[in-house]
Amino acid sequence: MTKQIQVKNGKITAVQAKDVTHSGGRGEPFHDWFPYLEGYSSQFVKQIIDAKFENPKNLLEPFCGVGTTPIALAQLGISCGYTEVNPFLVELVSLKTICLRMKPSGRIKAAETIQTLKQLIRNDSNTAKSDTLLKTSYSGVFGVVEYFRENSFKQILRLKTLERKLECDLSKRFMRIAVSTSLLEASLLRRAGDVRFKTEKELLKPIPDILELVTEKLSLIQSDLNLNGLPNEQEIVFLGANAKQLHTDAMPSFDGVITSPPYLNGTNYIRNMKLELWYLGFLNSKVDLQKFRQAVVTSAINDVSRASGLVVLDEARDVVEAISQDCYDKRIPKMVAGYFEHMKIVAEGIWGQVRSGSPVCIDIGDSIYGGVHVPTHSVLAAVFESVGFKLEDETVLRKRHSNRGAELSQRLLVFRK
Ligand SMILES: C[S@@+](CC[C@H](N)C(=O)[O-])C[C@H]1O[C@@H](n2cnc3c(N)ncnc32)[C@H](O)[C@@H]1O
Structure with missing residues (x-):
């Protein structure tokens, strides 16, 4: 039996480790459309609601990712406003939201739409013309670097032509998500922490056919539409791309927050999804990557x-100084300083958005650079306290390890306004 979050004297003391990673949600509706290693499971969200909230109506999720928080909340009858800087993920969450809110008749129609799409791919994908715009933007963004074998690349360009010809908005959305979420598996890359080229040994395994992957993804979406328990009427509202731009002087309308901000561990959320962003038209040239760099919460070297690093918060000064003296890359102290500077801006925004007494629940991990430990949870707690929040619980969710084997952790911080 799954061990639930344990609560003692109003404080969370333990959690089922599997639930705090993305794999904990495998097999749940909507969860497997795009495997997001940086996510947690819906079970985790539900357990936090039971442990820390009293009948909330509307929560804020500033770092939405693939939408685990809003989707789990909707199933509990709770609305959610979210921000997410990666437009591919926004498009994914938006399609999940549409599907979640469909009435049974709408779901039957949507499943038929997907069936028609599958037929279209089967009949027309080998004869369609290649999309020249997508080909040009590939060169604009990636130059001469080859991320796909020639045949897969041609198929992707043909799929884009089919997508552009679709007149029905919903068909287009299904097609865009089914193709974009299949690209990595059809490429010469693999996700291992960050996305990287496959090794020669890894390339000995056959690369799946993109048309099969897309068809399988469409079938998965179709079967999720057939599940019981839908639809749900709760609101899932996109508030804007940037969590650093939450209004600080807003009329508080949220009953709290459940979120996982970027970890300060170098994962580059945009670069790791460059194929998906390119296919969907969000990356057309190298300059577009820079725009995202300005918008994200600094958390990766790139x-x-x-x-970055021009402002060093008092709460982060010691760790930034320690790392400046002992680091292999001058950008690391700048990254650490920039991270906490940005997270303070986000904390101020959250303060403006949540009602008094609201819990703000943050899943976070620490890191280590060149032997210097960065206790992200402690510094983040001090930053949130400097804004006015009171730290109520700090729970170790699971142990993690750095690339070199140093012991790290994943923690849940619960603050209260
Ligand atoms: C740890 S992931 C969140 C995963 C999420 N809990 C889930 O289960 O999918 C952090 C997310 O923050 C997003 N992000 C980074 N900077 C942001 C910003 N300035 N505003 C909004 N989202 C941002 C990243 O794109 C990434 O999706």
Whole structure:
């Protein structure tokens, strides 16, 4: 039996480790459309609601990812407003929201739409013309680097032509998500923490056919539409792309927050999804990557720009100084300083958005650079307290390890306004 979150004297003391990772939700409706290693499971969200909230109506999720929080909340009858900087993920969450809110008759129609799409792919994908715009933008973004074998690349360009010809908005959305979420598996890349080229040994395994992957993904979406328990009337509202732009002087309308901000561990949320962003038309040239770099919460080496690290918060000073003295890359202290500077802006935004007494629940992990431990949870707690929040619980959710084997952790911080 799954061990639930344990609560003692109003404080969370333990959690089922599987639930705090993306794999904990495998097999749940909507969960497998795009495997997101950085996510947690819907069970985790539900357990936090039971443990820390009293009859909430509307929550805020500033770092929405693939939408685990809003989808889990909707199933509990709770609305959610979210921000997410990656437009591919926004499009994914938006399609999940549409499906979640469909009435039974709408779901039957949507399943038929998907059936027609599958037929279209089967009949027309080998004869359709290649999409020249997509081909040009590939060169604009990636130059001469080859991420696909020639045949897969041609198929992708043909799928884009089919997508552009679709007149029905819903068909287009299904097609865009089914293709974009299949690209990585059909490429010469693999996700291992960050996305990287496959090794020669890994390339000995056959690369799946993109048309089969897309058809399988459409079938998965179709079967999720057939599940009982839908639809749900709760609101899932996109508030804007950037969690750093939540209004600080807003009229508080949220009953709390459940979120997982970027970990300060170098994962580059945008670069790891460059194929998906390119296919969907969000990356047309190298400049587009820079725009995202300015918008994200700095958490990876490639996010560091000239402006990063100019402000060092008091709460982060010791760790930034320690790392400056002992680091293999000058950008690391800038990245650490920039991270906490950005997270303070987000904390101020959250303060403006949540009602007094609301719980703010944050899943976070620490990191280590060149032997210097960065206790992200402690510094983040101090930053949130500097904004006015009170730290109520700190629970170790599971142990993690750095690339070199140093012990790290994943924690849940619960603050209260
Ligand atoms: C740890 S992931 C969240 C995963 C999410 N809990 C889930 O289960 O899918 C952090 C997310 O924050 C997003 N992000 C980074 N900077 C952001 C910003 N300035 N505003 C909004 N979202 C941002 C990233 O794109 C990433 O999807």
